[in-house]
Amino acid sequence: MMPKARTLSLSDHHVASVAPAEGLLYNPAWRMLEDGDLDALAVRLMQGRTGPIPIFAYGSLIWNPGFAVQDRRRATAIGWHRDFSLTLDHFRGTPERPGLMLALASGGTCDGLVLDIAEGTEVESMRAILRRELVAHELAANACWIQVRTDRGVESALTFYADPVDAPVARLPVEEQARLLATAAGAAGSGAEYLLRTARGLAEWGIEDDYIWTLQHLVAERIEAEAGFVPPTGR
Secondary structure, three states, rough: OOOOOOOOOOOOHHHHHHHOOOOOOOOOOOOOOOOHHHHHHHHHHHHOOOOOOEEEEHHHHOOOOOOEEEEEEEEEEEEEEEEEEEEEOOOOOOOOOEEEEEEEEEEEEEEEEEEEOOOOOHHHHHHHOOOOOOEEHHHHHOOOEEEEEEEEEEEEEEEEEEEEOOEOOOOOHHHHHHHHHHOOOEEEHHHHHHHHHHHHHHHHHHHHHHHHHHHHHHHHHHOOOOOOOOOOOOO
16 A cells, blocks of 8 residues: 655645746747758757657656657666756846745665657657757757656656756745745746646655755745735635
8 A cells, every 4th residue: 555645835826825926937138949940959968869769857847748659667877866946037037026936966876767759759859848948049958868767767857957958046044045936937937836847746656855845945935924925724
């Protein structure tokens, strides 16, 4: 019998309590990747590789892959751990209410999923993934192959923002991360929403990450401490 899942502190009620914000989806200075750029990048990344394309998902790709998935399986990234270290003043943040997004940082291990791209959809699926994850020429170096351990043994998988390159990064204590995520919001939603959906996505696969667990609890406490927060009925 599987152990009973822990109950998250962060909830939809907390997320709904974070005021929305208008802002930019992308940095207006970026040069956006077009289909031809995405295809050329995909060819470079896939050079010499055959078979289904494996993607290592550790954040939003778990709960919203955005491409055709042929197979999902648990995986552990070797030598990496989750870290909300990418700073945002757009997307899920604004200059007035800056946010953070997940990346992988060197050291430790990170449990997530390997998502195999459905065979026959490689071109459109790689375009969708690379357009979403890399967005612009300025971020195009942030795709790499890493080693992961699955029930098949050690294999390679493509992932994104492992020790981010040419991207604004802040290595902050978890308490400071929570402070930012509790208030951050922008054109794509709030930091609290992203964190909650990630925590739930991990829980659905029985993945326990003490860092994410601590962070969601601290964010919930921060939101509750804000003036005007009303606990849900029955709490």
